[in-house]
Amino acid sequence: NAGVTQTPKFQVLKTGQSMTLQCAQDMNHEYMSWYRQDPGMGLRLIHYSVGAGITDQGEVPNGYNVSRSTTEDFPLRLLSAAPSQTSVYFCASSYSRGRFRDEQYFGPGTRLTVT
Amino acid sequence: AQKVTQAQTEISVVEKEDVTLDCVYETRDTTYYLFWYKQPPSGELVFLIRRNSFDEQNEISGRYSWNFQKSTSSFNFTITASQVVDSAVYFCALMDYGQNFVFGPGTRLSVLP
Numbered sequence: 001n002a003g004v005t006q007t008p009k010f011q012v013l014k015t016g017q018s019m020t021l022q023c024a025q026d027m028n029h030e031y032m033s034w035y036r037q038d039p040g041m042g043l044r045l046i047h048y049s050v051g052a053g054i055t056d057q058g059e060v061p062n063g064y065n066v067s068r069s070t071t072e073d074f075p076l077r078l079l080s081a082a083p084s085q086t087s088v089y090f091c092a093s094s095y096s097r098g099r100f101r102d103e104q105y106f107g108p109g110t111r112l113t114v115t
Numbered sequence: 116a117q118k119v120t121q122a123q124t125e126i127s128v129v130e131k132e133d134v135t136l137d138c139v140y141e142t143r144d145t146t147y148y149l150f151w152y153k154q155p156p157s158g159e160l161v162f163l164i165r166r167n168s169f170d171e172q173n174e175i176s177g178r179y180s181w182n183f184q185k186s187t188s189s190f191n192f193t194i195t196a197s198q199v200v201d202s203a204v205y206f207c208a209l210m211d212y213g214q215n216f217v218f219g220p221g222t223r224l225s226v227l228p
Contacts, residue, residue: 033215033216035218040124040220040221041220042119042206042218042219042220042221043206043216043218044218045215045216045217048215058215088158090160092160098213099212099213100212100213101148101210101213102165103150103162103165104162104216105162106152106159106160108158108159109158109159
């Protein structure tokens with residue numbers, strides 16, 4: 001099992017550009033999520049999905065879109081990059097059944113810089 | 116609302132010392148889960164432990180131990196005989212049943228040789 005994979009590992013964008021961060025998991029997990037990590041603030045939830053075709057907003061969703069067309073993939077789209085979106089982005093997945101969710105497994109992260 | 120507080124921003128110890136990382140949580144739910152994750156300098160997030168709100172037994176895994184006390188809403192993590200490889204940022208997290216994870220701000224542990 002590859003677990004949770006993310007691409008790219010590093011990215012530099014100019015203000016106003018758009019891009020998609022890719023996330024895939026091969027553990028057949030229903031629950032997937034995106035976080036951003038900023039110094040001193042822990043991990044903050046951007047968007048999450050409880051299954052294919054179902055997504056919802058987390059704590060800091062502005063400026064980001066997601067979709068979940070398959071169980072395996074959960075891409076995160078930056079619509080018009082801003083310097084405030086400079087951060088490390090983590091994708092995670094976990095087994096879920098009804099309201100129960102297991103621990104999350106994280107991808108290696110994407111370090112994004114917006115100039 | 117859920118909240119996790121890790122009051123210790125940074126801790127520095129000398130190798131072989133014991134160290135305790137504090138975690139205090141807030142929740143209105145009676146069913147919830149608590150987690151600890153480790154983030155070494157390489158940046159990945161490593162799952163360490165999960166605890167549910169109905170199991171207050173302390174847990175020991177090698178040099179790691181966890182003390183869960185519902186009365187004080189705390190889930191503290193102790194490393195015994197610390198080693199340089201324990202240097203990392205440690206995150207405590209809370210998940211109310213059916214909800215999302217909420218992470219604390221993390222504690223950076225430096226273990227000096």
